[in-house]
Amino acid sequence: MAEYLTVSALTAYLKRKFVADPYLKKVYVTGEISNFRQRSGHQYFKIKDDQAVLSVTMFKTSFSRLKFQLEPGMKVNIVGHLDLYAPNGSYSLIIDSLEPDGVGALYQAYEQLKNKLEQEGLFNVRQAPIPRFPKKIAVITSPSGAVIRDIMTTVSRRYPIAQLVLYPAVVQGSGAVPSLSKQIDAVNQADDYDVLIIGRGGGSIEDLWAFNDESLVRQMLTVDIPIISSVGHETDTTIADFIADKRAATPTAAAELATPVPLADLWLSIQQAQQQLVTILQREIAQRKNYLDRLQKSYVLTNPERLYEGYLQRLDLAQDKLVRAMTLQIERPNQQLQNLVPRLNQSMNYEMTQAKQHFKHVIASLQLVSPLAILSRGYSVTRKDGVVIHQLQEVSTQDEITVQLSDGEIVASVIEKKEK
DSSP: OOOOOOHHHHHHHHHHHHHHOTTTSSEEEEEEEESOOOOSSSEEEEEEOSSOEEEEEEOHHHHHTOSSOOOTTOEEEEEEEEEEETTTTEEEEEEEEEEESSSOHHHHHHHHHHHHHHHTTGGGTOOOOOOSSOSEEEEEEOTTSHHHHHHHHHHHHHOTTSEEEEEEOOOSSTTHHHHHHHHHHHHHHHOOOSEEEEEEOOOOTTTTGGGGOHHHHHHHTTOSSOEEEEESSTTOOOHHHHHSSEEOSSHHHHHHHHSOSOHHHHHHHHHHHHHHHHHHHHHHHHHHHHHHHHHHTSHHHHSTTHHHHHHHHHHHHHHHHHHHHHHHHHHHHHHHHHHHHHHHHHHHHHHHHHHHHHHHHHHHHHHHHOHHHHHTTTOOEEEETTEEOOSGGGOOTTOEEEEEOSSOEEEEEOOOOOOO
8 A cells, every 4th residue: 555645744745855855956947037026024025037937035144135126128147056945845945145147246336326316317416617726635545555656746747836635544445435435524524615625546346335335425426515526447436436526537547637837837827927027017107108298299288278279169158148048038128018008007007997887887787776876856764762663653742753864864752652
């Protein structure tokens, strides 16, 4: 009778086969990344070719050592070992190390960071011109390398009045980025430099890798003064070169960029400018002297009285013109007044005649209603105590009354009253 194995037993047996097989303890596989989606911890994806697909696992520790970003479709070379996961009976390739196929991991990381920063537009942020006459130059580099000696020699030869200040830094290895970052911050806080040179000598991409660090190059964007990058040889290009305001192929070239105008050329320019200034002043003095000679010989200075002849004539003409204008202004109103007098007299006579006629008419109208006119026709006005009597009952017998006539008054006493 056949002996049946449990699923667990069979899976455990297969797992021991994977572990014990010497050919599966370390395998080298090349393929294309598929179904990759970055997770916060371990990474699970697939690698494939035209004929097959293989599940792979990359634990967090191995993944953190990658210098570049994994992308779907990327062809890679993997070193790892096979293992079987007992709970579901699936096997996968456990990745110990991984590199891009055809290029190194550092170069892949360099290209990815370069493309990322270029898409952000950071390579065009720093475009400041280098000062023509720097007073103080900061240099961040190794204190023992040839870089600082080349820079010192070049600056001393071209522009010895500039002050060079070295900020010593580690430029290679694990401590390079913190050291460079610290010195960049120190230069930026000093706030009295005209330009900053960051550099080191040539080397492999691993030796220059600190100058491809994303945090370091982003810190360079915060520096307030122009930056000249001189990293490696002419054929070496780092991310720092793209970020800096200027890139120099060599330390000597960096020193030349930092001192655009050699002191000898500056001194020659000053002498030429001085000579030009002397020539200009001499020409100006000669012109002024000729002008002064002409003035001294002019008829105005030799015969100053002639200066006023024209003005006196103009004054006389103006005075005559003023007298004529004033006479005209006086005669014109006079004539107008003479013309108005007859008209005014006629108007006054007419108005007087009209007023007299109106007065006569008013007198006649008043005469018609005048009490005196009525009295002259035989009427009288009787008053008692100065009050006009209108009715019989207003007086009594023996009352004294006054009767007003047209030519005088009669004082009488009431003897009798008779009603109608």
